[in-house]
Amino acid sequence: MEEKKLEAKKGLTGFQIKLIAMILMVFDHIHAYLNYNKNIPIQFKWVGRIVAPLFIFMTVEGYYHTRNKKKYMIRLYIAQLIMSIGNNFLDKFFPRPDGVMLISSMFKTLFLIVVYLSIVDFLRDAFKDKNISKVLLGIGFLTIPILLSFVIMINISNLPILFIRIFMLLVPMPLFVEGGIVFIAIGIVLYLFRDNKTKQVISYIIMSIVIMLSSGNFSVQSLLYTNFQWMMIFAAPLMYLYNGEKGRGMKYLFYIFYPAHIYLFHMISYYMLTR
Known part of the structure; x- marks a missing residue:
């Protein structure tokens, strides 16, 4: 019995995976916000490619294990709303001279993943119930947000700017969130195969390879320095090492750390560029 308990604890807890993702996220955002002198190595972006998939993975786990899925969804919605307001505030009162704006809000993507x-x-x-009307309704729920995104994208030049800003603030749309439909699809696939770790990781690896193939340019120069999103494949080993345990608490650490460190980097860059 004792050996089984020890075996169950092998691998990485959810907290450890989040901590790894947060550390790598800092490197990624150092390059994104502090590379105005072009002296930050591209490798900072490389390691950053596995961050979003890891947080998507842990969001899927969080959704599965939470006792109150509605409350979990509302918490992510409030987080994305607060961060969107914060982004707009800093862009307005602390605009960078080089035009770089605060558009990061992975909370929007994670919220839509939970919705889906x-x-x-x-x-x-x-x-399961063989209820055709509910099946059709569910398919409608899946497709309507995407279709609405296309409608807005096509007519965006004809819509009032104030309406667009308020709508984007209050209603996250699949085509306008970080990672778009691709990240949402990753979340759905990880969820569908979460009962089989091998299938889950293999399906994720396949999606990463498809992203690489979709770039259309397979030169070493392109894959390492331009179209390197495929490097998200390196999140697969960490997903496989997940032992199913939550680990330490600190539930709100990511909710606070994510926007806080971005805003800190933005303020540093604003000060350096305007002094």
Whole structure:
């Protein structure tokens, strides 16, 4: 019995994976916000490619394990709303001379992933009950946000700027969030295969390879210095090492650290560029 307990503790806890992601996120954002002199090595961006997939992975786990999925969804929505307001505030009162704006808000993506996972659950129940009307309703829930995104994108030049800003602030849309449909699809796939770790990781690796192939340019120069999003594949080993345990608490650490360190880097860059 004792040996089984020790075996269950091997690997990485959810807290450890989040901590690794947060450290690598700092490197990524150092390059994003403090590279105005072009002296930050590109490798900082490379390691940053595995950050979003790890947070998506842990959001899927959080959604699965939470006792109150509605509350979890609301918490992410409030987080994205607060960060969006903060981004607009800093862009308005501390604008960088080089025009770089605060557009980061992974909270929007994570919120939409949770929304889509709830739709997946709805569809599962509908198929299980063989309820055609609910199946069609679920398919509508899946497609309407994407179609609405296309409508807004096509007509964006004809819409009032104030309306666009308020709408984008209050209603995250699949085509306008960080990572777009690709990151949302990753979340759905990780959720669908979460009961089989091998299939889950293999499906994620396949998606990473597809992203590389979709770049259309397979030269070493391109894959290492331009189209390097495929490097998200290196998140797979960490996902595989996840032992299913939550680890330490500190539930709100990421909610606070994520916007706080970005705003700190933005203020540093604003001061350096305007002094």
